[in-house]
Amino acid sequence: MKAGILLVGDELTGGRVLDINSSYIAERLDLSGWGVSAIITVGDDGEAVKGGLEYLLDRSEGVIVAGGLGPTADDITTAAVAAAFNLSLHMDDEVLRKLKGRFETYHIPWTENNSKQAVFPAGAIVLENRAGTAAGFCIERGGKLVAVIPGVPGEARRMAAEEVLPCFEKFFGKADEKKMRKQVRLFGLSESKIDETIALMGPFPDVSVGFYARFPEIHLLLTARGKNESEAAARLEEAVKKIHEKLGRYIYGYDDETIEGIVASLLIERGYTLAVAESCTGGLITDRLTNIPGSSGFLERGAVVYSNLSKVELLGVPPEIIKAHGAVSRETAELMARGVREMAKTDIGLATTGIAGPSGGSEEKPVGTVYFALSDSSKTYCRKSHFRWDRRRVKEISSQFALEMLRRYLIEGRVFDE
Numbered sequence: 001m002k003a004g005i006l007l008v009g010d011e012l013t014g015g016r017v018l019d020i021n022s023s024y025i026a027e028r029l030d031l032s033g034w035g036v037s038a039i040i041t042v043g044d045d046g047e048a049v050k051g052g053l054e055y056l057l058d059r060s061e062g063v064i065v066a067g068g069l070g071p072t073a074d075d076i077t078t079a080a081v082a083a084a085f086n087l088s089l090h091m092d093d094e095v096l097r098k099l100k101g102r103f104e105t106y107h108i109p110w111t112e113n114n115s116k117q118a119v120f121p122a123g124a125i126v127l128e129n130r131a132g133t134a135a136g137f138c139i140e141r142g143g144k145l146v147a148v149i150p151g152v153p154g155e156a157r158r159m160a161a162e163e164v165l166p167c168f169e170k171f172f173g174k175a176d177e178k179k180m181r182k183q184v185r186l187f188g189l190s191e192s193k194i195d196e197t198i199a200l201m202g203p204f205p206d207v208s209v210g211f212y213a214r215f216p217e218i219h220l221l222l223t224a225r226g227k228n229e230s231e232a233a234a235r236l237e238e239a240v241k242k243i244h245e246k247l248g249r250y251i252y253g254y255d256d257e258t259i260e261g262i263v264a265s266l267l268i269e270r271g272y273t274l275a276v277a278e279s280c281t282g283g284l285i286t287d288r289l290t291n292i293p294g295s296s297g298f299l300e301r302g303a304v305v306y307s308n309l310s311k312v313e314l315l316g317v318p319p320e321i322i323k324a325h326g327a328v329s330r331e332t333a334e335l336m337a338r339g340v341r342e343m344a345k346t347d348i349g350l351a352t353t354g355i356a357g358p359s360g361g362s363e364e365k366p367v368g369t370v371y372f373a374l375s376d377s378s379k380t381y382c383r384k385s386h387f388r389w390d391r392r393r394v395k396e397i398s399s400q401f402a403l404e405m406l407r408r409y410l411i412e413g414r415v416f417d418e
Contacts, residue, residue, distance in 0.1 A: 003061065004056030006041075006042065006064070007041040008067035008077050008151065010043045021066050021067075025156070029165075032175060034175070038059060038060075053084050061143075065149070068151065069135075069150045071116050071134075081146065081148055085121065087121040087123065089119050089120065095135055099115075103133075120135075125137060127164065127167065131152075136149035136159055136164075138164070138167045145171055149163070178228055180223070181222065181224075184240065185219055185254065185257065187218070187259065187404050194218055194220070197246050198243065204222075216393070252404065252407055259404060260288040262407060264294070264298065268297055273346040274300065275302070275303075276303070277337065280355065283304045285302070285399045285403065286299070286302030303315070308322050316339045316343070317336060329353075333352070333382050337349040337380055337382075341376075347376060352370060352371070352402050368394055369385075370384070372405050374405055374406060
């Protein structure tokens with residue numbers, strides 16, 4: 001079975017908004033046993049919507065349309081779909097009543113143009129929107145289904161999973177083949193090295209492996225197929241096990257896990273406290289850690305010590321050390337990590353200092369040189385790295401590297417191979 005995806009909106013065709021709906025919808029369709037025939041983006045134009053529908057329906061059994069269901073004048077999708085199939089429009093009084101009730105509940109002033117969100121083509125099945133105000137709908141024409149949902153990403157994703165796919169399944173039946181997926185997240189190895197390692201392992205029966213670079217990480221997407229979910233799950237589990245045996249040290253998590261989330265869980269589990277001193281990363285490490293709920297349970301403080309003076313005054317780095325070795329040096333990084341740990345009275349101190357560029361480098365210390373230090377009560381570890389990216393990417397990969405350094409320490413009791 002094939003499905004098409006039609007995205008509607010001038011904001012998409014004009015480049016003002018980035019499409020993040022199609023990849024999610026396509027993935028959910030694929031996991032449900034559907035192939036995707038094509039993905040088309042059109043503006044807020046009735047003829048364009050009609051043309052997109054015709055193209056996709058010629059190649060698909062079902063089409064999912066996302067966008068253009070709001071109350072404003074440029075939200076023309078409902079009318080355009082109705083016109084494409086010569087259907088009249090009607091007001092659904094029950095949807096209108098619920099819509100007005102929701103506005104009252106949230107103390108939002110009602111304006112009459114909101115009634116537009118309760119108008120549907122004749123014969124349409126209303127699809128409930130639990131995340132927003134505009135309901136979607138599904139219509140059947142000539143043995144094919146067209147489902148229309150809002151384009152707001154949070155609403156589109158939830159409705160695709162909770163409303164559209166069940167509607168497709170009810171109409172067409174369940175797919176003969178089941179798929180299950182797992183995303184493996186790695187950091188510290190190149191894509192080519194990971195590919196070489198997996199190639200040496202030989203093929204996995206009925207499991208495909210996709211490579212996706214998500215700077216600064218590499219993600220593997222494993223898709224297993226089977227006659228039922230248990231068979232697909234068993235094949236997936238076996239493939240993940242074999243990959244972990246070869247690459248486990250570089251795998252920090254799976255699916256939606258983040259490295260900061262993994263580090264946070266480890267710190268909480270072990271009862272450790274942390275303080276961070278950042279120079280070149282400018283607070284990015286602390287920002288990532290504080291994105292994790294409950295971070296106050298382990299993160300005592302984060303200090304952005306960008307200038308030499310701040311390193312001296314806040315962390316106690318002797319000025320003669322900076323003068324002799326430079327702010328970007330092993331000596332300074334180690335004293336930063338030790339200094340922030342002692343100042344905050346925490347179990348661990350983590351520090352970064354480097355040259356993000358594009359200027360400031362030298363032959364001895366080129367742009368992209370970064371020192372990472374981690375200090376506990378018995379030892380201070382330090383690692384020097386060199387990155388070839390632009391300023392923003394140097395900051396991003398440095399924050400990732402520091403978190404990976406901390407993860408390795410928490411799991412292995414050491415930092416990399418030192």
